[in-house]
Amino acid sequence: MSIDSEEFWGALKERGYDFFAGVPDSTFGAAYKSMLDDPDIRFVPAVREDVALGVASAAYFSGRKGGVIMQNSGIGNIINPLTSFSLIYKVPVLLVVGWRGYGGPPNDAPEHWVMGTKSTDMFGLIDIPCEVVEPDDLEGPLDRLISKIDNQQVPGALMVRAGVLK
Amino acid sequence: MIERYIAIQKILDYVGDQDLVISTTGMISRELFTIQDRPGNLYMIGSMGLASSLGLGVCLMNPEARVFVIEGDGSALMSLGTLPLIATEAPSNLTHVILDNEAYESTGSQPTISSNVSLAAIGAAAGYRNVASVENAEGLDGALRDASAMDGPWLIVVKASIVHREGIPRVSHAPEEIRDRFKSQALGHAGGGG
Numbered sequence: 001m002s003i004d005s006e007e008f009w010g011a012l013k014e015r016g017y018d019f020f021a022g023v024p025d026s027t028f029g030a031a032y033k034s035m036l037d038d039p040d041i042r043f044v045p046a047v048r049e050d051v052a053l054g055v056a057s058a059a060y061f062s063g064r065k066g067g068v069i070m071q072n073s074g075i076g077n078i079i080n081p082l083t084s085f086s087l088i089y090k091v092p093v094l095l096v097v098g099w100r101g102y103g104g105p106p107n108d109a110p111e112h113w114v115m116g117t118k119s120t121d122m123f124g125l126i127d128i129p130c131e132v133v134e135p136d137d138l139e140g141p142l143d144r145l146i147s148k149i150d151n152q153q154v155p156g157a158l159m160v161r162a163g164v165l166k
Numbered sequence: 167m168i169e170r171y172i173a174i175q176k177i178l179d180y181v182g183d184q185d186l187v188i189s190t191t192g193m194i195s196r197e198l199f200t201i202q203d204r205p206g207n208l209y210m211i212g213s214m215g216l217a218s219s220l221g222l223g224v225c226l227m228n229p230e231a232r233v234f235v236i237e238g239d240g241s242a243l244m245s246l247g248t249l250p251l252i253a254t255e256a257p258s259n260l261t262h263v264i265l266d267n268e269a270y271e272s273t274g275s276q277p278t279i280s281s282n283v284s285l286a287a288i289g290a291a292a293g294y295r296n297v298a299s300v301e302n303a304e305g306l307d308g309a310l311r312d313a314s315a316m317d318g319p320w321l322i323v324v325k326a327s328i329v330h331r332e333g334i335p336r337v338s339h340a341p342e343e344i345r346d347r348f349k350s351q352a353l354g355h356a357g358g359g360g
Contacts, residue, residue, distance in 0.1 A: 021223070044226070044255060047247035051219040054248075058223025061208075061345075061352040066223070084212025085220075089341040 001135045002166040005031035009038055011138055012067065015146055017094055021046040021055035022069025027098030031165040032069075049074035053081045053155075057091045067094040072101075072119040072159075073112065082155060083126055090153040094146070095128075099161045108162070120159065129156040135164050167327040168303050170265050171197050174236065176303060177263060178202050180310040181234060186224055186352060190217040190237035192272030194265060198236065199337045205347035209337045215245035218252065218262065224352065225257035225319075231355040233259050239266040239280040246288065249321075253293030258317040261310075262294075267326040275328055289321035301325045 008031055012018075021044040024032050035041055046052035052068045059066030070078070075097075086093065101108040101116020108116060115122075120130045129148040131141035142158065149156040168176075174197050181187060188208045189195040195209035210217045221235035242249070242264045252262065268281040286299035295318055298309035306324055313320040337344070 019227070042226070044223070044251070046219070047251050050216065051245065051248050051251060054213075054216045054219025055223035055226075055251075058220055058227045061224060061349045062227040062355075063349075063353055064227065081213045081216050085210065085216055088212065089345045091345060 002164055003133070003135060003138050004166060005034035008138065008165055009035055009041065011142060012094075013040060015142070016065040017067045018042065019056065019059045019064055020044070020067045020069055020096075021052040022067075022096075023047075023049055023052060023071065023074060024069070025071035025098030025100065027071070027100065027160055027162050028069070028165055035069075043069075049077040050081045053078055053086065053093065056093050057086065060091045060093070065094065067096055069096050071098045072115050075115060075119060075122050079122070079126070082128065086155045087126065091155075092149045092153050093155045094149060095155055095157040097157050097159050099132075099159045102161050120157075123157050128154065130159055131156070132159045132161070133164050167301060167325050168306060169329045170194070170267060170271075170326040171201070171329070171331055172303065173265055173306060173324050173326055174198055175201050176306050177234065177236065177310065180314055182232065184351070184354060185232040185234060186228065186348070186355075187234045187236065188217045188221040188224065189235075190214065190241045192238070193334065194236055194238055195337055196334045197331075200334050206351040207344075208348040209339075209344055211337055211341065215241045215248075217241065218245055218248040221260065221262070222248065222252050222255060222257065225260045226255065228352055228355040229257070229259060231259060231352065232261070233257070235260065235262045237264055238271070239264060239268060239285060240270045240278050242285055243278060243280065243283075249289055249294070250292040252319055253289075256293075256295065257319055258295075260319040261313045261322065262319060263322045263324060265324050265326045267328050269328055271328055286321065286323040289323070294319050294321040297321045297323075299323045299325075
């Protein structure tokens, strides 16, 4: 069982997220292409995750909602702007994070093992709320996360494991 | 060369009331704040290197607004990949100014590598629609006048001198206040960009 690409982006669009910047990850598979093909989504192919955060954060200042697409290996690149921009100015943004190396070895490749086991801890350490999409539950985690993002005016991370999107 | 404080004053001569300005961390934001504190200024007090990418997003969200990004050579070098991204997205409403004093002046004037590197040539190679490299006040005036008249994205690299000025305060507004003022100003341009 997995979530259909159109259903995934449809759920985000219904909640106002139509401006994204980011870096691809194989976790998103065909869903990445369906986002690029979606005429209702504006996507900026950022060169790095921190750059994506800068671009996507601009949506807030226009009363819109922005998101960053990224792989969890990019968490290292995004910590500085999260801590010294997003969290002090309180600029909300949705982080859609492909979760490589989930559970650590032997899952996935060695370069993903460390971050694969520490991703949610990394976000937790700086009080970024996290929710995990399940193959049979997208809207529950998504709505819980968006409610925290909106109420606390902080970024929030939607974690997507391999195989969850089709 | 032109003193950075004077260069920022000159840039402000070309910034209209409704224009949006995003300035980098450190002395550039502090001097901008000192010269003319305005709601359309977003002083990025941290996150070195992020001003250009936020500025790009602001351009795309507000295609009717004129947007200025003011940063230093250190922050431009830190986010060099943002230059070709800006050139690729090609917002016509962006004027991106790099005040190049070949130093991390805010942390004690340690040298950057920009004495050996032409940021203007990098901007041109990245694909900015217009690039100007200026070394004095007249040159900066000319480039800003051209940028007012012709579509961007513009990259203006200003060779700046290091002059320590006394009495430049930190930005006194709380980050959330800076955010809210800038948001109100940006919403004035709300026309559904992106």
